[in-house]
Amino acid sequence: MEWLFPVIIAILLYAIIAAVIRRNNLFSENITFFGPIMAIKTDKVGFFDRFIPFKAFFRIYGTFGVLMVVVISGLMTYLLLKTTEITLLTRPEPSDFQKPQNILLIPGVNEFIPSTFAVWTALVLTIAIHEFGHGILCRIEGIAVKSTGLLLAVIPIGAFVEPDEEDLEKTHGMPKMRMFGAGIANNLTVGIICFIALILLLGMVAPSPVPVVTGVYQDYPAWGADLPYPSIITMVNGEPVASREEVSALLSQTKPGDAISLTVVSDGSEIERELILSEWPDELETGYTSGFMGISYYDSDRVVAVLGNLVSPEGMLYLLIAPLNIVPGTEFLRVIPYDSVENTYLQVPFDGFWEVIHLLFWIGWINIMVGIFNALPMVPLDGGYILKEGLNRLLDRRGFGRYVDSIVSTVSWAVLLMILAPILLPYLFHL
Known part of the structure; x- marks a missing residue:
């Protein structure tokens, strides 16, 4: 507190x-x-004009953004359809993932997103990156920018760019679509760059030999002695130890029934426990005849191996679900988004390493999530406006332009219902 x-x-x-x-x-x-939100704005927006000389590049970039929106929009709509279908067929129990507050990208409200400096910084940067994309493409396409600024609610919570409404109304087709797609392109580009930098840095992490106890076997010696965990073993029978191998070497000289003293450090306090060693459980099938403490160690070698496997498209997907911890075998990835005691169990190349990792992760994760969400074909999201412009361009010349608003409205409501279905239906199924 x-x-x-x-x-x-x-x-x-x-x-x-x-x-x-x-x-x-x-x-x-x-x-x-x-x-209660304070908007601090300025009409000094000459910054955006600096990109006009690079008009050709940014038009290609904006077009690429529109193509990304089309692909992501189609893919996400398909995934939402399949998720809704699976939800209706399996009628699952409500889970933490489906709690209504967990669909909101609000630190501290969403149970998977902590209210930390890294997360708030990432959230503000994400919104600024998105809005600046719109501002730059406005000027590239000849749309005036009236103002830009910050939104404050005690702390900065976002940014905005205000285009000239008349210029915006007069702009149609690909120029307008590029303007809407630029924010999403910025988010996805920055997100991927941050994830690449993150993976490169994680390649510098090395296993630590420190004997870290992360669990105890029920009804075995450490359980009976109330050995705290997580904790670090520092002495066995008064002899200092610095690795699991040194602990094993001392235990190899014991037999079941022997008493040993174990000194550990937990939460900064040194604690001593007396253990009466037992035989090794049959299910472990080790063949050891020495005494058994009944503890499990933190497997830093496996953690480093998991981090190394992130260098792949599959690894990128694992990063996207890292905060959710919903795939077995990826629980070791929690060292990336969260500040936990486990971060101290690995060897890192410099002080402040995990702070940099957390910042890169959340900037990357929030940018990608905001980019994907905004690509959905639903007004008032950018994907919805791109859909509207695309339909106008396609149907106007065929005399069906009057149906565009109705089509966009229908699609928007359908997408919204598909977003809500997997969240609300489990509660309705199990009232």
Whole structure:
């Protein structure tokens, strides 16, 4: 609860500052309010004009973004259809993954997304990266940008670019589609770059020989002695040990029924336990005749092997589901998104390594997720507007333009229902 007092102070300061600005109509040209959210904007948007000389490149880039949206939109619609079908056929029990709050990309509200510096930084950067894509392509396609700025609610929660509505209304076809697709292209490009950098850095991680206890066998010596875990073994019978091999060497001199003293460090405290060793369980089939403590070690070699296997398209998919921990065998990946004691059980090349890893992961993950979600063919998402422009271009020349709004509306509602179905249906099935 150490964070509670600073958070309360920050909220009070923000409320006071916002109230003073609002009551006295201060900085009216640059600050507006949407409820409790403060928008700080500027009409000095010459930054976006700097990209006009590279018009050819950015038009190719924007076109590539539109193609990505079309592919992702089709693929995600198919996956939503299959997920809805499977949900209707299997009638699953509600799970943590299907809790309504877990569809929201809000740190601390979504149970899989922690409220950390890395996550909030990634969230703000993602929105800025998305909006700047729209701003750059606006100028490339001759659409004026009226203003740009930040949205604040105690902390920055996003960014925005405000195009000139008249220019936007006059723009049609591929120029407008490229403008909508640029934000998604930016998100996916930045996300993939961050994941590549992340994988390269994870290739520097090495196994640690430290004897880390991560579990105990029920009804065996360590269980009976109430040995804490996770913990690090530092001494056996008063002799210092620094690796699993050294622990095994000392235990090899024992036999079932012998008593040993075990010194471990857990949560920064040194703890000593007396264990009466037992025989090895038959199911382990080791053939050992020495005494058995009944502990399981942290397998840092396996963790490093899992991290090394991320260099593949399949590895990219594993990164996308790393926070969810829904695929058996990927539980070791939690060292990537989360700050946990397990991060200390691996050898890393420099101080602050895991902070860099967490930041790269969340910037990459949130950018890719926002890019994929915005590609869905549903208004008011970018994918929905691209669908509308595409249909206008296709149907107008054939005299069917009057049906475009109805088609887009129908598709949008269908996609929304398919998003909600796997989340809500399990609760309806098991009322």
